[in-house]
Amino acid sequence: MEMETAEVSGEKKKKKGIVVLLIGPPGSGKSTFCDSVMKSPQRPWSRICQDIINKGKAGNKAQCLKMAIESLKEGKSVFIDRCNLDRDQRSDFINLLGGGPHVDQVHAVVLEIPAQVCISRSVKRTGHEGNLQGGRAAAVVNKMLQSKELPTLNEGFSRIMFCYSDADVDNAVKTYTMLGPMDTLPSGSFGLKHSDTKSQQPGIMKFFKKVSALPASSSSSNEKAATTPEANEKIEDVRVSPAKLGSVVPTLAFPSISTADFQFDLDKASDIIVETAEEFLPKLGSARLALVDLSHGSKILSLVNAKASRKNIDLERFFTFVGDITKLHSQGGLHCNVIANAANWRLKPGGGGVNAAIFKAGGPDLEAGTRARANTLVPGKAVVVPLPSTCPLRNAEGITHVIHVLGPNMNPNRPNCLNKDYTKGCKILREAYTSLFGGFLSTVEDQSKLPKRNNQATMSDSGAEDSERNKKYKGTQDKASTNNMESGDIGKKMSKGWRSWALALHVIAMHPERHENIVLESSDHIVVINDQYPKARKHVLVLARQEGVDGLEDVRREHIQLLEEMHNVGMKWIKRFQEEDASLIFRLGYHSVPSMRQLHLHVISQDFESDHLKNKKHWNSFTTSFFRDSVDVLEEVKSQGKANVESEDVLKGELRCNRCRSVHPNIPKLKSHIRTCPSQFPDHLLQSNRLLVRPETSN
DNA sequence: GTTCTAGAAC
DNA sequence: GTTCTAGAAC
Numbered sequence: 001m002e003m004e005t006a007e008v009s010g011e012k013k014k015k016k017g018i019v020v021l022l023i024g025p026p027g028s029g030k031s032t033f034c035d036s037v038m039k040s041p042q043r044p045w046s047r048i049c050q051d052i053i054n055k056g057k058a059g060n061k062a063q064c065l066k067m068a069i070e071s072l073k074e075g076k077s078v079f080i081d082r083c084n085l086d087r088d089q090r091s092d093f094i095n096l097l098g099g100g101p102h103v104d105q106v107h108a109v110v111l112e113i114p115a116q117v118c119i120s121r122s123v124k125r126t127g128h129e130g131n132l133q134g135g136r137a138a139a140v141v142n143k144m145l146q147s148k149e150l151p152t153l154n155e156g157f158s159r160i161m162f163c164y165s166d167a168d169v170d171n172a173v174k175t176y177t178m179l180g181p182m183d184t185l186p187s188g189s190f191g192l193k194h195s196d197t198k199s200q201q202p203g204i205m206k207f208f209k210k211v212s213a214l215p216a217s218s219s220s221s222n223e224k225a226a227t228t229p230e231a232n233e234k235i236e237d238v239r240v241s242p243a244k245l246g247s248v249v250p251t252l253a254f255p256s257i258s259t260a261d262f263q264f265d266l267d268k269a270s271d272i273i274v275e276t277a278e279e280f281l282p283k284l285g286s287a288r289l290a291l292v293d294l295s296h297g298s299k300i301l302s303l304v305n306a307k308a309s310r311k312n313i314d315l316e317r318f319f320t321f322v323g324d325i326t327k328l329h330s331q332g333g334l335h336c337n338v339i340a341n342a343a344n345w346r347l348k349p350g351g352g353g354v355n356a357a358i359f360k361a362g363g364p365d366l367e368a369g370t371r372a373r374a375n376t377l378v379p380g381k382a383v384v385v386p387l388p389s390t391c392p393l394r395n396a397e398g399i400t401h402v403i404h405v406l407g408p409n410m411n412p413n414r415p416n417c418l419n420k421d422y423t424k425g426c427k428i429l430r431e432a433y434t435s436l437f438g439g440f441l442s443t444v445e446d447q448s449k450l451p452k453r454n455n456q457a458t459m460s461d462s463g464a465e466d467s468e469r470n471k472k473y474k475g476t477q478d479k480a481s482t483n484n485m486e487s488g489d490i491g492k493k494m495s496k497g498w499r500s501w502a503l504a505l506h507v508i509a510m511h512p513e514r515h516e517n518i519v520l521e522s523s524d525h526i527v528v529i530n531d532q533y534p535k536a537r538k539h540v541l542v543l544a545r546q547e548g549v550d551g552l553e554d555v556r557r558e559h560i561q562l563l564e565e566m567h568n569v570g571m572k573w574i575k576r577f578q579e580e581d582a583s584l585i586f587r588l589g590y591h592s593v594p595s596m597r598q599l600h601l602h603v604i605s606q607d608f609e610s611d612h613l614k615n616k617k618h619w620n621s622f623t624t625s626f627f628r629d630s631v632d633v634l635e636e637v638k639s640q641g642k643a644n645v646e647s648e649d650v651l652k653g654e655l656r657c658n659r660c661r662s663v664h665p666n667i668p669k670l671k672s673h674i675r676t677c678p679s680q681f682p683d684h685l686l687q688s689n690r691l692l693v694r695p696e697t698s699n
Numbered sequence: 700g701t702t703c704t705a706g707a708a709c
Numbered sequence: 710g711t712t713c714t715a716g717a718a719c
Binding site for chain 2: 499501502504532533595596612614666
């Protein structure tokens with residue numbers, strides 16, 4: 001296509017216009033830039049804004065071109081105020097206008113403003129001409145940035161100015177404001193930030209780089225150098241393909257938990273996301289958190305962006321991203337090594353949404369890996385699943401771990417609905433993010449990018465920093481959030497808010513290698529330790545290692561094998577103890593409601609000779625129906641799918657001798673009685689091997 | 700879970 | 710006055 005072909009050579013230095021393409025996503029400040037220049041310009045300017053070109057409404061590229069030509073004919077210079085992010089978008093303006101008779105030079109002004117800033121500006125402005133506001137903003141900005149290509153001189157620009165900071169923008173505004181009718185500007189590219197990374201990053205990542213890294217003056221200080229060939233090369237350097245991305249920075253990509261199918265209030269959820277992220281960022285070193293949503297109308301992303309931008313959060317390390325969480329690297333150019341899954345409680349594929357997508361992308365490896373770690377998940381908890389090298393998610397996307405996390409449900413059509421109880425709901429959601437970020441933190445630590453934290457770091461504890469041993473750990477959650485009234489499959493104790501001191505066993509079960517000094521025995525499924533406060537001459541615990549089985553109430557048919565292994569290991573220890581002392585008599589069982597997290601089997605001799613047995617609760621927890629014999633638990637789980645549990649009320653009952661059942665007024669008197677009680681044990685204990693007496697001896 | 704301690708029980 | 714428990718604090 002050609003413009004007019006007159007006056008080719010004649011009066012070159014006559015009044016010719018300059019075409020300036022603004023380049024930047026919505027919210028980067030293109031319109032503001034034009035307005036600033038046009039306040040008191042030294043030459044006439046026309047702003048060609050695609051957002052309003054069509055009688056105040058958005059128009060198209062052709063309309064922009066047409067209007068630009070008209071303005072140029074009138075002797076004006078023009079600002080092309082549209083995003084112009086990729087090369088294709090720019091080429092017509094460069095070729096058609098730049099080659100025309102009224103144009104002297106074509107420039108680019110690149111507004112390299114952090115994506116977060118652009119998004120939050122876009123969200124805030126309600127009267128923006130492009131009608132880009134509210135929830136769509138984040139989505140649109142992210143989408144656009146994915147196709148972004150930085151301009152190069154060989155596209156046909158005679159001059160490019162890169163602006164990374166307000167100071168850069170001011171400087172550029174000044175440059176164009178001062179430009180007289182007959183002036184031209186030096187050719188070349190100016191202010192391009194050093195591509196400082198060895199592993200080059202795609203355009204989108206550039207937007208997350210620290211703005212302050214660029215000295216404000218650099219955009220104008222080295223104009224001479226910028227016209228050299230090296231300057232052009234520099235620009236080319238920045239245009240990289242996402243495939244070249246290295247996995248330098250540990251990054252967790254996570255979907256918004258509970259806000260889709262579980263219908264959790266978006267405003268409350270966004271507060272929790274931002275607050276929990278804020279809490280975790282300092283612990284994460286250089287690692288990053290990215291909230292991801294597939295939807296281009298994501299309200300949650302814009303809420304989170306808006307809230308994050310109001311806080312003092314490092315927006316390079318906490319940001320939002322629009323894309324398919326299973327294809328962030330291949331399609332979005334965002335490299336994450338860990339992704340979170342908004343799982344269902346069964347930890348099974350299906351159900352649509354993120355869960356279905358992630359299980360599909362992870363294939364059998366993910367399912368097997370998940371099953372090896374846990375069978376179910378309760379709301380508020382997370383489980384980290386490492387991916388083997390055969391897993392497609394790992395190969396194609398560089399994902400090394402998937403963290404399943406289950407949030408609270410507010411949808412009456414789903415199990416365990418909280419019926420709009422947001423006191424409970426918020427608590428569980430906060431716990432869910434804490435578990436998730438804690439899980440991510442553990443993967444970061446495991447790659448020894450960070451010094452290890454103290455060993456009680458667990459996924460449900462919000463990172464207690466206590467170090468003094470004997471003080472135990474500060475409580476970080478109160479225990480009030482126990483039973484919701486639903487009778488769903490998960491059980492009554494939907495989300496037990498474990499006090500930090502109650503996590504010790506869980507930590508040991510998850511990381512026996514960190515507790516070699518106290519671990520007596522361990523396998524893939526169990527760990528054996530001495531009870532720290534033995535209530536009898538012999539008292540050991542067999543801990544289940546499987547995540548998500550906190551106590552007897554969580555036990556289901558799928559745990560039968562685990563229960564059998566625990567039982568057998570317990571029996572082995574009894575045998576060992578009885579070989580040392582044949583008079584020892586044992587019981588093997590579980591507390592109905594454990595005080596400490598992680599299913600643990602008590603192996604305890606029936607003498608109860610211990611200074612640590614001090615109160616009624618201690619005694620009754622081992623000698624009433626609160627103590628569930630392992631044989632009975634196994635039988636019940638096999639026959640009815642779960643074990644019966646006794647109420648904690650029985651712990652307050654009277655103090656009865658475990659042999660003769662006589663009642664005693666207090667613990668000292670009881671203890672003195674049991675030292676010499678001559679009676680046989682009650683019948684029910686003598687049956688079914690509940691009481692484990694050494695075969696050779698009697699009673 | 701334990702520790703600490705006020706005050707009940709004796 | 711001493712022992713012991715129960716509840717709060719951790």
